[in-house]
Amino acid sequence: MHPLDLTLARAHWLRRDLVALPATAVPAGHEAEDLRWTLAVAPDGGLDPAAAPEELALSLSEGALPHPVADAWPHLAAAHPLHLDATGAARAAELLTGQVALLGRDGAGELVLATSLQVPGVLDDLYAARATARRLGVSWSGPPGQRVPTVTVWAPTAQHVDLLLWDEVPGPEDARAWSPAGEPTVVPMTRDDDDGCWSVTGTQGWTDRSYLLELLHVIPRTGRRQTVRSTDPWSVGLTVSSTHSVLVDLDDPRWAPSVWRETPVPAPVRAVDQAIYEAHVRDLTREDPGCPPQWRGSFLGLSADGVARRHLAALAGAGLTSVHLLPVFDLTSVEEDPQQQEEADRATLERLSREAPAGTQQQAMVRAHATRDAFNWGYDPWHFLTPEGSYATSGGAAHGGRRVAQCRELVGQLHALGLRVVLDQVYNHTTDAWLHRASVLDRVVPGYYHRLDGEGRVETSTCCQNLATEHLMCQKLMVDACVLWVRQYRVDGYRFDLMGHHSRANLEAVRAALDALTPEADGVDGRAVHLYGEGWNFGEVAGNGRFVQAVQGQLDGTGIGTFNDRLRDAVRGGSVHDADPTTGLGFATGGADARHTDQLQVGLAGGLRDIAFLSQETGRPVKGAEVAYGGAPCGYAVSPEEVVNYVDAHDNETLWDTLVLKLPQSTPMAERVRRSTLALATVTLSQGISFWHAGAEVLRSKSLDRNSYASGDWFNGFDLTLRDNGFGRGLPPEPDNGVRWSMMAPLLADASLRPSTADMELARDCALDLLRLRRDLPLLRLGERERILRQVSFPVSGTPHGRPDVVVMLVDDRGASPQDALDPAHSGVLVVLNASPLTVTQTVPGLAGQEWVLSEVQQRGADDVVRQTAWEAGPGRVTVPGLTAAVLVRPA
Template identity: 30%
Template sequence: MNWQQACELPYYGGADLGATWSPAQTVFKLWAPTASAVELQLFATGTDQEPGAAGLAEHTMQPAGDGVWSVTVPGNLNGVYYLYQLHFPDGHTAAVVDPYARAAGANGQRGMVIDLDAAQPDDWAEDRRPSIPAHARAVWEVHVADFSADEHSGVPEAWRGKYMGFVPEDTTLDGDGEHPTCLNYLKRLGVTHVQLQPIFDFATVDETRPGGYNWGYDPLNYNVPEGSFSTDAFHGEVRVRECRAMIQALHRAGLGVIMDVVYNHTYHTDSWLERTVPGYWNRRWANGNMTNGSGCGDDLASERPMVRKYLVDSVLYWAREYHIDGFRFDLMALEDVDTMNAIRAALDALPGGQEILMYGEPWTGGGTNLEGGARPSDKRALDALSDRIGFFCDDTRDAVKGNVFDAANAGYVNGAPQCGYDVLHAVAAWRSGARGFRPRQAMQVVQYVSAHDNFTLWDKLAAVARRGDYDAADSDLLGQNRMAAGICLTCQGMPFFQAGEEFGRTKYGDHNSYQGPLSTNRLDWRRACRPEFAALTSFYRGMLAIRRAYPRLAGAYGEQEPFILALPGWLIGFVPETEGNDPVGQLVVYYNPERTRQWVSLPSGTWRRLCDGTHAGTTPFGPLCRDALELEPRSVTILVAE
């Protein structure tokens, strides 16, 4: 199916695709304009292997206009499972899970009719998104299983590695009552948002068996929570309730929840979507092969009208029914600009929707074939994207600690001070246009040095330094780690951290642990409590507190670029702009990438430290400083005027 043929298919603008439940009846609607006939099949269970498995009924669906097939089934079908059986003019048939299914059985092979109001944790109706000032935003990325799977986490065994692992509020290491873990730890750290790696239903973990692991970038059912994170994968309402309970617990702790969404591809070439309207949902080259810009061979054609509608509808569904606070788009450059802007506009129209975050990766994993003049949502499209759609800045990442694709390549904090040119531009969130892209506002830029992809920060620093003992609390690596964090938290933009970065998380040199094992991926709560690494965490906590206390550091409210001080060599110093002439409360920030102490001149006035490269906090400490100051090796120093 080419672009012209795709555009000639009827468009359906209704908001009622899927199974719309009520106590008296359920209305099923499916957009399948090229099918010649469709039947609805009902089942007692989500799989044929469960007790009581049986086919319940079959209903012929009728054309309802605009390519939609519909049937209304009387009675209360809550908890009933279903499939669509499609017939096509060429004689082939396809069994399909409803692309709009909101619940599913084990392994997502049948959709489930659900009363969403009955699948709520207690007090869900009172759940509210926390109000978080723009300048305070700081994101902490974690995989659901990694968060609480550690046997020392203090989480009840049945909840470890599950949605419910986020619910207990007072967990400590082995229940010692002294060392906080999981949510108890997280709510003290100072981050404001938790970015969850994919939580919608993915394909490669067998939900019927314990111990499976995958990062989840292999989507199967876009509107269904992943079953392996629930305590019962066989009953579709359980995963819905427990996923909501996780979000509710994070909200109760004052934390926003960001959902990592993989709308760029489906895992299977023969996906439910592609089975429903063959040739429509995926991009293809001229020879008919699916494009591979995702690295999975099956890019979604977001520029086609019903694909765009599907993406908008899905995001709105998660925002409304799960109270999601933000969306991180995997390989965002595979989505076209118009689709991303349509999602932004649809979120903005929700009550409080303008506070819902949107950002993504402004790159692809390979070539693709956007049609009809569509533009990819990469850094070259910032002029056309909404200025409230952010992007991960790989330029900052690589400048600070070295290129992610070369283990030995150093950056500004670990042996290549000449990277200071790029770090200097990162300070102002790249608004100078130095690398050929120009953000229109600072908070579009996600400033980070590590994420789930590639080495953890600790492992990257160890690789450059040729350290083989990942468990050793190496003083050089600790200093480099602190400096990397200090840069991220003093640059304009939105800071982002991989979970555990703040306590030297290691995967023992595994740079791509997407299939596990869990022993490599889980957060090691004993490591977090070791004194040397707890001190590193304390530094992150102090830097996050400084960021909250001094809003102008973020550039979130249209502040000018910082005033750069003239310093020798690769030292960097800057003064965040402030209003008025009163010097009290003014900040000055210095970066020293050298292995030795360095002297710098100070702006006029009297100064005290908020950060000396090792300790950080909002209470000034140390002696008063005038005229000049000696910076510690490989450090970030912050002074406040008194």
């Protein structure tokens, strides 16, 4: 890179008196100590490094960055420290509203380095202590009927901020997409120099009016002085398509539907008592014939007594506790105005799939409309505190408080079914950065909210523009949003996308803020809100490169869960990242081996590091942390609530599609159904948190699509009438799937791989029995590390009786005192997972002479085969049919 380039930002202003210069930024052939360093400033931009209007001297200290600065910025710990004197440091706030650059000159006075600076550190140093305590966005004060709004925005580097206010308010009968027209009223905002916030208080007449922020910036690096318009990053209401913020009072009774207002939140449950169902708002009801057409796929879909509502009610009745909704915050990837959306013709798609279930025309039609259709997973954040408008029932319903009311209606309907509501949260990235269309954060504070690389470019390891929640005001956005959705929407939990790109401190800050919410003061008990997420370790933050990450094995004591890919891969086989999905068979896909058995046993025991058993692979004693998962320990948790066990999710192939890809094509349908139930049993009967992808219980397919985020309604089809499981809708869209088409085509064309309604009904009913087992047998949910270590064992593993395709888990409660016994009816539970297609008889060491019986749920359940399970008390021997999860109990 050219050493004189202000479009790069290779230095870091970390504290008002401290600039960090990485050694890699020092020009070749020079040493930092031999150069003269200055901070060049241009109050109105247009900085010319060769003729800067003002330069402030910097002094170079010996050694690296001082503590605790180095601890806060570990990737810069070895950088050269450059210091401003007290006079210069006192001007930091003023200087940051203009253009700043670091200049380095050699002994002859020649300029050898000119670079812009990354400024999040100094902005936090100057403002965060006070700004994090401010109420940002719109706050309301005054008695009911006379409330007035105050708008506050944190914009410390702006030279001036105005609020632009539009007069027109659309009526409730206006179903058109509406955006304010005409010229706005310009209302100056007042700056608070202590915290860098700008604010203005309006009148009661501002209610429901649209507004924008207009900020005068000197844009970093370019040095341009320009006026920028933006929506409010802390918006709680928006116009259609998010063109403007709306002054919505969330306490206004107009936006509080009766079912949300009057239905109590389901009673709190322990983290390990959760049985979670991951669903997409649109998926749930868009194919529901019992739902009015205008409500299908919307927030209001479950307000109808359709098949989706009845299906969720059946799941809840069997023991499902929670519905996890894919993103419902305002996102960029879906057009909100139904009149502007484009959809592939459904009748044509259905005809093509009847004629050519492995054809390419279907995916071509879907892809042609992918940027304008109504479907996307939604991992494209725009405004974090406002519901997504495309889930409203019309363009008009997406305006202002109306979308708030409809989102609350959905929460209320789920609560009415006895189901807790978990929201998918995405604070690791945004769709845009800098001054692009949806870059609401950078428009307000350029260069602050995103994580930058060594040259000052936005990091994109998440495949989008990475957010930097290690910056304190970005963490505040995350915390404020989590608090708002609990207080104002009464949600019960969060799943964090790519949680490993956040720090443990971020998650602890969210946890502390939620724990402070009380029924008396806030109407909710924040301590009952559960947190979990994707604890993957990759990208520029990997290995705690920038902070202690919120990843697997680093959340001890927080009560925050992470997804357990170890159990998933042991059950499915291979890895979700395999180029060839047909290789790498697992416990439920016909390739159980001793390594999978050990990994599965660790997962069944809640993923604990310290769970001890005889390894099936080696026959020697082993602990969970000593069982290998690639180069990592299989057991990583110290407590079972830190582990979310699953075998499929919205990402990657569905469980059914995995079975299609991995099993021989000639595998009978009855065997496929049993293997699907067996896979779900490994999750549902485990000591961790149980997590299902919506439709796994009814053999849902996405026509083999492994990444269906933009594959439209067609490939994401979810028909709860059970006429169609979604298989054979054509070859899936080419991105992420094209190299697999040669292996997919003969499968999709094979009608014998499409389950019948009876097959799906049997799978559903067997899955309901699994939920009932988890609900009715508290020994499957011990909930405490000490209990699991003391009471859970795998008595057959590693013994002469052991075999890799059979797992036997004993949960023994005989030693518990009456007051400590979890189940007064049973003193033990024996789970036998037989992945062999043949009946297996196993002697279980230590159980000779004991009386065990098949669980009452399975005696009365949907599976005729499991009732063939037999127990011989004398030798302590159990016989279990092939491809069966059997649960036996010992009477107390």
